[in-house]
Amino acid sequence: MNHQLEQRVARLERHIKFYQLSFIGLFISGLGLLFMSFDREKNAVPDLLQAKKFQVVDENNRVLVEINKEGGNGQLSTFTPNGRRLVSLFTSSGGAGGINTFDKGGDVLFKVTNTDVGGGYMALFNGEGKEVVESGVTTAETGYVRVNNRVGEKMAWITYTQDGGGYFSLSNNGKETFRLSTPEAGARMGIYNGNNVRIAYMGAQDSKDGNITVWSSTGTRTGGLPQ
Numbered sequence: 001m002n003h004q005l006e007q008r009v010a011r012l013e014r015h016i017k018f019y020q021l022s023f024i025g026l027f028i029s030g031l032g033l034l035f036m037s038f039d040r041e042k043n044a045v046p047d048l049l050q051a052k053k054f055q056v057v058d059e060n061n062r063v064l065v066e067i068n069k070e071g072g073n074g075q076l077s078t079f080t081p082n083g084r085r086l087v088s089l090f091t092s093s094g095g096a097g098g099i100n101t102f103d104k105g106g107d108v109l110f111k112v113t114n115t116d117v118g119g120g121y122m123a124l125f126n127g128e129g130k131e132v133v134e135s136g137v138t139t140a141e142t143g144y145v146r147v148n149n150r151v152g153e154k155m156a157w158i159t160y161t162q163d164g165g166g167y168f169s170l171s172n173n174g175k176e177t178f179r180l181s182t183p184e185a186g187a188r189m190g191i192y193n194g195n196n197v198r199i200a201y202m203g204a205q206d207s208k209d210g211n212i213t214v215w216s217s218t219g220t221r222t223g224g225l226p227q
Contacts, residue, residue: 052068052069053066053067053068053069054066054067054068055067058081060081062079062081062082062083063079063083064078064079064081065077065078065079066078066079070090070091071091073090073091074091075088075089075090075091076088076089077089080104084102084104084105084106085102085106086101086102087099087100087101087102088100088101088102092113092114094113094114094116094118096113096114097113098111098112098113098114099111099112099113100112103127107125107127107129108125108129109124109125110122110123110124110125111123111125115136115137117137117138117139118137119136119137119138119141120136120137121134121135121136121137122134122135122136123135126150128150128151130148130150130151130152131148131152132147132148132149132150132152133145133146133147133148134146134148138159138160140160142159142160143159143160144157144158144159144160145157145158145159146158153171153173153174154171154174155170155171155172156168156169156170156171157169157170157171161181161182161183162183163183163184164184165181165182165183165184166181166182167179167180167181167182168180168181172194173194175192175194175195175196176192176196177191177192177193177194178190178191178192179191179192183204185204185205185206185207185208186203186204186208187203187204188201188202188203188204189201189202189203190203193217195217197215197217197218197219198215198219199214199215199216199217200212200213200214200215201213201214210225211224211225211226212224212225
């Protein structure tokens with residue numbers, strides 16, 4: 001009888017040890033799954049992240065990138081460590097998107113936005129902040145290019161004629177000295193003196209006949225072909 005009791009006790013002890021080991025194993029497995037779940041949640045990419053302003057700062061807490069709302073519209077700017085604006089993506093006063101880039105002194109170098117009448121506009125500026133190249137869309141929905149001197153005065157102008165041809169002019173000190181156009185009748189070229197008086201002309205007449213004419217500095221005709 002004692003031998004049978006000892007056997008039963010031994011079997012019971014083995015069963016208890018088995019259940020203990022099983023419980024410990026399940027507990028450890030549960031902890032592992034829990035930690036893995038926490039790690040996945042920590043590293044998961046959120047579907048949506050919202051804030052009224054975002055900033056990227058350097059190790060000295062100086063703002064390098066900023067995304068916020070300006071004038072009711074979104075804008076993004078990048079900065080130097082000393083706070084100078086480098087690039088700005090914004091909304092223009094006409095409601096279109098705009099891009100400005102700046103030099104290390106904070107002066108604009110490059111600008112993309114819209115013209116006052118609609119359409120695109122692009123400009124380059126020199127180190128003095130003067131606009132030296134400009135291109136965009138005219139009121140007639142055609143393109144134009146303007147090249148200025150160092151103080152922002154027009155030197156060259158390329159656009160269109162009213163009947164759809166090309167137009168090119170050169171200026172000096174704000175006065176036009178050369179004009180080339182291509183209306184429907186044919187090409188026409190005019191030369192002007194420093195007083196903005198036309199002194200020579202060559203081109204097609206409305207009849208499509210050729211013509212060459214010269215004038216004095218005061219605008220008096222002095223010769224031409226045909227006579």
